Amino acid sequence: MTDPHYDVTGHGPVLLIVPGGAGHPMGLGPVTDALSAHFTVVTYDPLGLAHGRLGEPVADQRVQDWSDGARRVLDEMLGEGESAYVFGTSAGAVAALDLLARHGERLRHVVVHEPPCVGVLPDGARQQAAFRNVCAVYRAKGLAAAGALMTAVLEERDAEELPEGQPLSREEELTTPMALSLAHVLEPFTAYVPEAGPSQARLTVAAGTDSRGQLLYRTAEFLSKARQADFVEFPGGHIGILQHSSAYADLLTRTFLGAVPRS
Structure with missing residues (x-):
């Protein structure tokens, strides 16, 4: 087991960020810079892609491996009895849900933005099959x-x-x-169905305003109701964190620090 890869910036309570896609934190600099005024921002890089491992062999990924790595990062960053804020987007949101279910004792408040865990939906099996087809098309025809x-x-x-x-x-x-x-993350992460663990940490499920009427907005709304969690709309769409970095960081800060009304 290799040491987890992550970067740290800022001062204050620990905020762990789990990126989406293949976990590469590219493009997150503006958000982490803004958040670092309020938090010790810890950006997790599950595959080490921003830490010299881009180009090295990659196996099919497991949600549990990402969340276990996130727990190890928190073990290194937190003192005895301390807990962390966690934010995950897309595939990183799926890992954050698993972290909450299995390692929630170190967490204070988890915000997940548009996790593609479509298996929670009444038509979840059909949606999971659609994502498997995306992966098959990638293998046959490319990006x-x-x-x-x-x-x-x-x-x-x-x-x-x-x-x-x-x-x-x-x-x-x-x-x-x-x-x-597409090759190693999308299929296993969209196949994952989160379970509620014993954690006392607060959960907020988020979706982008530009995603209204789309699959992952529907998934986020359904998940928030099923888990009796708060639901918050963030600016932009699925990659709103890259498109509206300043506004996104501001709303995320207010969500964690209690300035956003619960819905």
Whole structure:
């Protein structure tokens, strides 16, 4: 078992961030800089992609491995009796839900943004199959075709004719975080169905305003009701954290520190 990879910035209570996709924290600098005025921001990099491991072999990922790694990061960052805030987005939100279920004793408040754990939905089996098909299209036709189908799945509409393409070489795949996500993360993480653990930590489920009417907004709303958790809308869509960094960081800070009314 390798040591977990993470970066630390700022001062204050610990806030662990678990990125989406293949866990590469690219693009999160503006958000972590803004959050560091209020928190000790710990950005977890599950595969070490930003720490010299991009290009190295990657196996199919397990949600539990990501959350176990996150727990080890918290063990290194927290003192005796201390607890942390946790934020996860997309695949990172799935890992944060598992962290809450299995290691909730170290957590204070968890915010998960659009976790693709579609198995919670009444039509969850059909949605999980749709994501498996995205992964199959990636393997057969490459990134452009998979991306077009993924957009259709998220928007809950039939896909138009997919662009033709070729599968990536193994070398290309290992140096492309999006390809790593499609090859090794998307299928197992969308197959995961979160369970409620014994934790006393507060849970907030979030979705982007631009995602209204889409699959992951529906998933977030359903999950929040099923878990009797708070629901908060964040600016932008599924990648609103990259599109609206300042507003996103401000709302996340207010959500953790209690300035956002519960819904």
